Amino acid sequence: MxxxxxxxxxxxxxxxxxxxxxFLIVVLVSALGVRAGQSSAPVTDVDPHVAAGSKNAPIVxxxxxxxxxxxxxxxYMTTNREVMDNYVSTGKVYLIHRDFxxxxxxxxxxxxQYSRAAAQVGKFEVVEQALFQNQEKWEQTGDVxxxxxxxxxxxxxxxxxxxxxxxxxxxxxxxxxxxxxxYNVNQTPTTVFHSKGQTFPYSGVMNYEILRNFLDQLGK
Amino acid sequence: xxxSSPLNFRRAIIWIGRLVLGGIFIxxxxxxxxxxxxxxxxxFFLKFSLSTNLANFALQVEAFKMLPPWGxxxxxxxxxxxxxxxxxxxxxxxxxxxxxxFLTLIMLGFFVVVLRAYLLHMDINCxxxxxxxxxxxxxxxxxxxxxALALLxxxxxxxxxxxxxxxxxxxxx
Numbered sequence: 001m002x003x004x005x006x007x008x009x010x011x012x013x014x015x016x017x018x019x020x021x022x023f024l025i026v027v028l029v030s031a032l033g034v035r036a037g038q039s040s041a042p043v044t045d046v047d048p049h050v051a052a053g054s055k056n057a058p059i060v061x062x063x064x065x066x067x068x069x070x071x072x073x074x075x076y077m078t079t080n081r082e083v084m085d086n087y088v089s090t091g092k093v094y095l096i097h098r099d100f101x102x103x104x105x106x107x108x109x110x111x112x113q114y115s116r117a118a119a120q121v122g123k124f125e126v127v128e129q130a131l132f133q134n135q136e137k138w139e140q141t142g143d144v145x146x147x148x149x150x151x152x153x154x155x156x157x158x159x160x161x162x163x164x165x166x167x168x169x170x171x172x173x174x175x176x177x178x179x180x181x182x183y184n185v186n187q188t189p190t191t192v193f194h195s196k197g198q199t200f201p202y203s204g205v206m207n208y209e210i211l212r213n214f215l216d217q218l219g220k
Numbered sequence: 221x222x223x224s225s226p227l228n229f230r231r232a233i234i235w236i237g238r239l240v241l242g243g244i245f246i247x248x249x250x251x252x253x254x255x256x257x258x259x260x261x262x263x264f265f266l267k268f269s270l271s272t273n274l275a276n277f278a279l280q281v282e283a284f285k286m287l288p289p290w291g292x293x294x295x296x297x298x299x300x301x302x303x304x305x306x307x308x309x310x311x312x313x314x315x316x317x318x319x320x321x322f323l324t325l326i327m328l329g330f331f332v333v334v335l336r337a338y339l340l341h342m343d344i345n346c347x348x349x350x351x352x353x354x355x356x357x358x359x360x361x362x363x364x365x366x367x368a369l370a371l372l373x374x375x376x377x378x379x380x381x382x383x384x385x386x387x388x389x390x391x392x393x
Binding site: 071184186187198200201202203204205206207209210211213214216217218220 | 269271272275276278279280282283289292293343344345351352354
């Protein structure tokens, strides 16, 4: 084999190898870049009225939800109920509700205000359940007030109405929206899992069996 | 003097296909297995857990509502590594026709699955890479383009393989 042959042979072999090496370098550098640009934002600004479970639980689940979103209802009625029974009540998960009312839903902002007001009087869980269970009714009529009134006492309802009229609850909702944007939330429901300094976002409704496997891995 | 085959349109497509598809498959598998979370560098290596990442990917697979739980777990635990291995094999070009055919089948499978989710108005992320990407027309077009490139690459790889190699001895006339 002559010198030219060797160069030709070398060229034909080295081009794919060089391509592969360049690609791996790009992947590695981009991976490091992505890591450097992201931060595991600590779970802050938690309103204890809209959270369930122990603050010291090894896993924190933040659920960005819209009361008028059908998928949020499904998540609430199915998977999250099982999470509440099996993980929140046993101290393994701290479940936080985050308001993320979407502009496409006409009444979700109002529903979020009522739920926040109910949280201030210690009735968040009852109102959350009522809003999700009767979603199809109040999204047609816009009667959020009536839906909430059906599950609260008149005295509690008066407090809730006063809080909603006060207009101070929008700031809390805006805080949740801002946090959602920080996590790049672009749809509801989006669940953000935190454990051991790691953050895992997930958009959509989760199957409980698959979620259970994930939570068990996270908790290890 | 021995020399490489002259670069023609088919060979150019094969090269582009190998680089693009191989690269994307390696990155897709790598990101699923190693990058699904947001963590603060340099704690990455201290906090890294492959089993947690794969369990996280299982959530993405399940979102398509096409498989039973055992199927979801199987796909979640094998697909990222299949993508990495297939991507490397296509990139280096060893037994290209075989591996490009496999890659094309998988790519077409991705396209069908994503198109199905879009047509069913499923509000989910595609789970293609580490970052959440909602399924929309852009994602459909991306997958269609990659599927077309995979098909062309495989077809041209078969066509080129029929030609005599430039290093081989000339055929007796």
